[in-house]
Amino acid sequence: MPLERRDKEALKWAHDKELGAPPDPLPCGDMCGVSVNWHLATDAAGGWSARITLFNWEDIDMRDWFASVVLDDKVYGGFEQAYSFNATAAGDGTIFMRGREGFDDLIRESNMSGVDYPVPGKQQSVLSFTKKTSSPAGGLDVVRRDGFPTKVFFNGEECAMPNRIPSHGGIASRASRGAALLLLLLFYLVM
Numbered sequence: 001m002p003l004e005r006r007d008k009e010a011l012k013w014a015h016d017k018e019l020g021a022p023p024d025p026l027p028c029g030d031m032c033g034v035s036v037n038w039h040l041a042t043d044a045a046g047g048w049s050a051r052i053t054l055f056n057w058e059d060i061d062m063r064d065w066f067a068s069v070v071l072d073d074k075v076y077g078g079f080e081q082a083y084s085f086n087a088t089a090a091g092d093g094t095i096f097m098r099g100r101e102g103f104d105d106l107i108r109e110s111n112m113s114g115v116d117y118p119v120p121g122k123q124q125s126v127l128s129f130t131k132k133t134s135s136p137a138g139g140l141d142v143v144r145r146d147g148f149p150t151k152v153f154f155n156g157e158e159c160a161m162p163n164r165i166p167s168h169g170g171i172a173s174r175a176s177r178g179a180a181l182l183l184l185l186l187f188y189l190v191m
Helices: 003-016 142-146 171-190
Strands: 035-043 047-056 066-070 079-082 085-091 094-099 121-130 151-154 157-159
Touching: 035 151, 047 066, 079 085, 079 094, 085 121, 094 121
Parallel strands: none
Antiparallel strands: 035 047, 047 121, 066 094, 066 151, 079 121, 085 094, 151 157
8 A cells, every 4th residue: 555554554453453552663664666565375285376466656657677585595495487577596595576578567556447546556476386395304384484585675675574474373264263163063053
């Protein structure tokens, strides 16, 4: 979301989730020319995938952009490919990404979608990884933090990272456990 609404929404979210007092002062924007979203898309026994989305909230198009993520060594070695970006494993845990030819412009914020408010331009890609290169002794727990970058860069500038990484034990997980228990209880009452 745009920087001018981010503080207010972040404070409300922290209050609703009972996460305690926010830092004082609040962190500045993400220190990037764009907002970067890293989303764990799949987690299977043999591999996993993440989706990276770049949102351009600026009023100018960003041409010939590049982004990179730095991953832990046990994750980095499993990088296979990106599907919508050109991506290269560049060493030292870094995956370097650029837009493919013809799709290397990150367009500006606009209201092209017909809504009353501006929406960001965006580019996204899915990155696939294998778990075969991770050590079985140490294991690889993608959801518990192994699947998240330790650093993110956009056009050479380091982006700020959140202090708290979301976990799979959140509200949705508790809600699905509660629904399963309710269904089990109903099953026994009907029997």
